[in-house]
Amino acid sequence: MKTISYIIAFTTLLFSFSCQQKTTKEENLKEVAYEAFIYAHPMMEQVKTLNGMFDFMGMKPxxxxxxxxxxxxxxxxxxxxxxxxxxxxxxxxxxxxxxxxxxxxxxxxxxxxxxxxxxxxxxxxxxxxxxxxxxxxxxxxxxxxxxxxxxxxxxxxxxxxxxxxxxxxxxxxxxxxxxxxxxxxxxxxxxAPEKTKAYPAYDKEKAFSPRFVEYVNDLLITVPEPEVDLFDRFKAIGIKNEVALSKEQLSEVQAGIDSAYQAIKNENKNLEIGNGYFTSNDIFGTREFLDGYYIGRAAGADFGLWGNSKEEANYFMLYTEGEGEINFKSDELPPLTKIGFWSIAVHDENVLVAKNKYDSYVLTMDQMQFEEDGSLTLKISSKPEEGNWLYTPGGKMVIGIRAYQADPEKIGDYVPPAFIKG
Structure with a gap:
């Protein structure tokens, strides 16, 4: 159920990464930087988030x-x-x-x-x-x-x-x-050993400049075996290699970085599956599952780090506004295994949640009121309503559905029903 643009982008990136040649002096540094930044962006986003957790939660190795x-x-x-x-x-x-x-x-x-x-x-x-x-x-x-x-x-x-x-x-x-x-x-x-390795400190300016290669060099102890040819190409901009680039060459690298970040933002748009919903089902997983889908991995980091693999949990997000309802027919509920469960929540436009006087934030499957035929109507509005209701103050919002232990044979084609504005 993916869009044509998603398929084209995916196929193009697979071809680009699978047909790479070893870097030569004539190699286009902008192209190398483009590919390397897409590869490294999720690693840097994780550094940023972990640094926040070190401060926020006091997390230590x-x-x-x-x-x-x-x-x-x-x-x-x-x-x-x-x-x-x-x-x-x-x-x-x-x-x-x-x-x-x-x-x-x-x-x-x-x-x-x-x-x-x-x-x-x-x-x-x-x-x-x-x-x-x-x-x-x-x-x-x-x-x-x-x-x-x-x-x-x-x-x-x-x-x-x-x-x-x-x-x-x-x-x-x-x-x-x-x-x-x-x-x-x-x-x-x-x-655990008494000693640990210093973890990189996050610097946004560095992460979006030619110096982003320092993060890769700090984080990787060895080049992954499936990616030796890829890293041979990355050597041209200083990944696992010492280079001295001129001002003009650094400008080429920066142009590649800027282009790559825009491509990541565009890929997020290609995650739409229908009815306005976006899903992360295919951008989180093992190395084997992603299988060289580097721009998807980068889009996942931008979408929201640490999403579960789809066999564990599936996420659906809808960016919308106003008040209205979602009508689930019995065969339009998230498909689950026997131990599966799901929930739905409303967030603000930044996917954050502020307190409200109704304490209305989420509905879990065991709280929902189903009709005799198994259908479900969910109302989202600024005033309490009978039945299945969630609060919104009005304006822009994000509706999030989490489905745990989904039916692996059906969840790949699942699209939640549309939000109907009232």
Whole structure:
């Protein structure tokens, strides 16, 4: 259900990246910078966001950092597309000086997910309800240059020195707060080296200048094997290579950067699937899943970092305005597996959420009132209404649908019903 422009852009980028030749002195530096910036943009966006988390959450390498607030207590904070149904936390993994072992508890009474994101923003590993049926255990993160001891833990291979484990734990109401905090406190790092590697500080001016290559050089310990030819080409602008570029050459590189960022913005427009909805279903996943779709990975970072792989969760966003309703026929509800669930929320035009006097922010599947035929009508307006209702002050807004544990055979073609303005 993708647009023709999406298909053309996707095919063009695949051809561009798969047919590269080794760099020569005559190589067009603007073209190299264009490709390299698209490759590196998600890595730099992650550096920016992690630096914010270091300040906001006090996150440190190899130390669990949990947000123990009830989700509704985060309303009003500068969190993009906040999750109202889960309590969240994370572990910033640093294996630069040796493997790191994380211990997680068994959780069978609710949905839980541990999403592991590497320096490229690939979702390279999962634990939790879907991935290992909520079993507890120890998981040792390492790279290919390190030796993992045979201690009974599950080895997890990483690319790069750093990764982020993002955990989300389902919570229905405040009565479950103590139980969820108990789970959070049981997430531990049980083995880690004393020393860690300095993580890059984010500088926007640097990230959008020819110096962006420094981020790639800092973050990558080795060139990924599938991308050796690609990095041979990137050497021309200083990635994994020392170069001295003239003022004119730096100007060429900057032109490539500017063009690449515009292409990323344009690609976001190509994520529309119908009825005005955008989805991130095909821009988050493993290296193998993305398979060289670098502009998609970059668009994903711009769309919103750390989206789950589609087998775990699917996201649909609609940018609209005014008041109105969405009418779901029974066969127009998000397609789910037996353990699946979904929710819908309303955000402001910046995908943030401010407090409102009605405490109306999200509707989860178990809160919805369905008709006898399985259909559902959702009303979105500035005044309370009977049935399924969410508040909007009017003006521009973003409607967000989250579908967890979707039916993999149907979710790829799913398009939510249109928002009908009243």
């Amino acid at each position: 190899n130390v669990p950092a949990m947000n123990d607030k009830f989700p509704m207590d985060n309303i009003g904070l500068p969190i993009v597309a906040p999750n109202f149904t889960s309590m969240t936390g994370g572990v910033f993994i640093d294996i630069s000086e040796g493997p790191v072992t994380v211990e997680i508890p068994e959780v069978k009474d609710r949905y839980i997910v541990y999403q592991c994101v590497d320096v490229f923003t690939h979702n390279f590993y999962y634990m939790g309800t879907r991935a290992n049926q909520g079993e507890g255990g120890q998981f040792t993160f390492y790279n290919k240059h390190q030796v993992v001891s045979n201690d009974g833990s599950t080895p997890v291979l990483m690319e790069g020195d750093h990764a982020l484990i993002i955990n989300r734990i389902d919570i229905k109401d405040r009565s479950e707060l103590e139980r969820v905090r108990e789970i959070q406190n049981a997430i531990k790092v049980v083995a």
